[in-house]
Amino acid sequence: MSIIAKIAIGIIAIEHIYILWLEMFAWTTRARKVFPLPKDLFEPTKTMAANQGLYNGFLAAGLIWSLLISNMEWSQNVALFFLGCVFVAGIYGGASVTKRIFIVQGLPALLAILAVLFFN
Numbered sequence: 001m002s003i004i005a006k007i008a009i010g011i012i013a014i015e016h017i018y019i020l021w022l023e024m025f026a027w028t029t030r031a032r033k034v035f036p037l038p039k040d041l042f043e044p045t046k047t048m049a050a051n052q053g054l055y056n057g058f059l060a061a062g063l064i065w066s067l068l069i070s071n072m073e074w075s076q077n078v079a080l081f082f083l084g085c086v087f088v089a090g091i092y093g094g095a096s097v098t099k100r101i102f103i104v105q106g107l108p109a110l111l112a113i114l115a116v117l118f119f120n
Contacts, residue, residue: 001075002119008112009063009079012086015108016060023053036098059086076116083113 001009022031027049028042037045062082069075090106 001072001079001116004119005079005112005115006067008108008115009067009083012083012108012112013060013063013067015105016056016063016086020053020057020060023049023056025053027053059089079116080113083109083116087113 022034027046031049032039032042042049059082062078062085066075066079066082069078086109087106090102090104090109094100094102094106
């Protein structure tokens with residue numbers, strides 16, 4: 001895989017680690033400044049947010065795993081799978097919650113997918 005693709009995958013993995021942290025550990029503090037929800041909803045949705053954070057952690061783990069695989073074809077396939085998951089989640093979030101989710105998650109995943117496919 002090209003260095004461009006690896007950097008893109010790494011950035012997206014770091015983004016999802018940050019989202020994990022926000023949703024699992026900082027939902028009632030820092031996340032209030034990031035997520036556009038009424039302030040009174042953060043405490044009652046703390047458990048739900050932690051669950052979402054865990055899923056973001058799985059996405060990050062898969063992307064990091066793809067960078068550690070020595071077989072290039074296998075590495076690309078794993079990367080494409082997890083980037084595809086991020087892209088679909090970005091499309092869904094952009095359509096159902098706010099377009100910002102697509103811009104922050106879906107679009108970078110799409111660019112990383114293109115980097116994996118075309119920069120070898």
